[in-house]
Amino acid sequence: MLEIKDLYVSYGMMEVLHGISVDVQDKELVSIIGPNGAGKTTLIKTVMGLVKPTSGQILYNGEDITNIPAYKRAGMGIGYVPEGRRVFGKLTVEENLQMGAYELKDKAQIAKNIEMVYGIFPRLGERAKQLASTMSGGEQQMLAIGRALMLNPQMLLIDEVSMGLMPIMVNTCFEVIKKLNDEGITVLVVEQNANKALKIADRGYVLETGNIVLSDTAENMRKDDTVQKAYLGG
């Protein structure tokens, strides 16, 4: 479904991704783990079109999207949950969700999708008219996920969902992600929290300083000595 081929990305003179290849199959849940600064966020942003690669290709459902501007990728079926949540703090919860459905013209459909999100996260429904900035970190994370679901995406890209959340919220978020995947949404998760990320995943990759150093099934990775030592605290 998503195929990243030999991707090189630089910020100015500094190259941060040195030829990365990652693929995600239909209905899979894939986790990319790696330490802070490895280039995980950069990789996801490049898929979303927010960062331009110097070379390499991004294919989505077989179509080359490498050079499509970010705002034209919105309707393609990829939902994005950015690092640090990035909800629109000055907009209400409902307006945030409307932004998630910006590509939709049909008002009734938008209303229906908003209800669908409130069904998944009742907390958001209770706070529909509240400014997003006044909500707790966990609630903002729900909103960021909800916003990404507004276009009924085929695929979700989720960047560091556990960052800065209380443990109980972390569990809730991972449960929701797992459930969405079970319902048929393809998911690519990038995480420093390797433990959680590998627990729900089918397959995993390890990204270190801009290179993929390992890829395997999540099960094998959990058993792998080097992964255990470096990422699972074992």
Place this chain on the structure above:
Amino acid sequence: MFTQQLMNALAIGSVYALTAMGATLIYGILGILDIANAGAYLIGAYLGWYIYYATGSIVLAFVLSMVAVGVLGILIQKFIYSPILAKPNTLSIIPLVAAVGLFTMSSDLVRLICGPYSLSYNFDFGVTSIRIGSVVLVPAWILIFALTAVLLLILWFILNKTKLGLAWRATANDTEIAKVCGVNTSNAMALSYILGYGFAAAAGIMVGILYNSITPALGEVPSYKMLAIIVLGGLGNPLGTVLAGLIIGFTEVFLSAYTSIPIPKDAIAFVVLIIMLLVKPEGLLGQKNKV
């Protein structure tokens, strides 16, 4: 007398709010202080003057001048600010310097093309004053309130009740994420420029009518006073800008009318600003923590 001052203060406050609104909309979305708005105000006033004398119509003077200056704004955004901001790691001083340059250039161009002398608007309202009981209203004031109110209502409606406005607010809040949501953010920026420069043009014509005189130096005082107003309003906050414009207008008019404080009228805005910033550093309606 008091009512007279009140009306005068409202008129001046309205002009200030309108002048600074452009800079607010642009700061809100691009994060740059576009002093060149004062150039839009100047050019708007002159264009309005020429259109009025060519057509004899106040309405046409406002409409055509606003549209022309609004389009000029889009061109400046597309060909000057966008390329500057598109460069990686642009220092925030660079667009500011560009703005100062644009403003200076606009003043000098107007001086060259239209002459260094002042022009009189002499808008003919048909009546010189309207008397309601003991209150004497100057027609120019009524025109200014009414037009400012209409323009601000239109702005409010666009920003709060339309999809375009939602996209604008989202872009101002987080440009990257707005893009990912599907917003063509350079259109949202163009909206800031067409409205912002258009409003500045209207404010320029209003001032021309109010003081019955325009000169190529018309934009100088607004170029810096505008900064005081947008900072006072909480940088990038449209409602705050309206409040701040009115506060500065009122303070100026009433302090000069009823006291003999020995500070120049145009310095009052900054005195108010300094006091305000000591009390509430984020401005009237600014947010402490941007999210």
